[in-house]
Amino acid sequence: MNAYTISKLARDSGFSAAVVHNYTQRGLLRPARCTPSGYRIYDIEALERLRLIQAGRKAGIPLAELEAICRALNEHDGVRLARSITAARSRITEVRAALDAFDGVLAALNRLPSAPNRERPPKVRGAVLTTHAI
DSSP states (O other): OOOBOOOHHHHHHHHHHHHHHHHHHHTSSOOOOEEEEEEEBBBHHHHHHHHHHHOOOOOTTOOHHHHHHHHHHHTOHHHHHHHHHHHOOOOOOOOHHHHHHHHHHHHHHHTTOOOOBBBBOOOTTTTTEOHHHH
């Protein structure tokens, strides 16, 4: 079993020890065990959960939704887990659609004659090929 102290878990996950502690208090992580002196020891599941949280945050999923996923995992609640994952995927789909719309508007703006960074076709002068930007 891979055993992680808070500092090792933080280092391996890229989160700060304070964030790991906060996520533990919020129920997103659970220590595998505690030492007699009170130190929390985490396992590989905690590291994978931190990776899930990190990927979810990068995808734009709010921490509250990730918390719902982690709580459903903690409670082995398959119905709630499926519902939470569906909500997260729905949010990702909405973000992708918004990005597609944004890209469409940018493309339309770039096609306008007044677009500031619109490139002209290359011009050939003698043997030298050059490009000019407006």
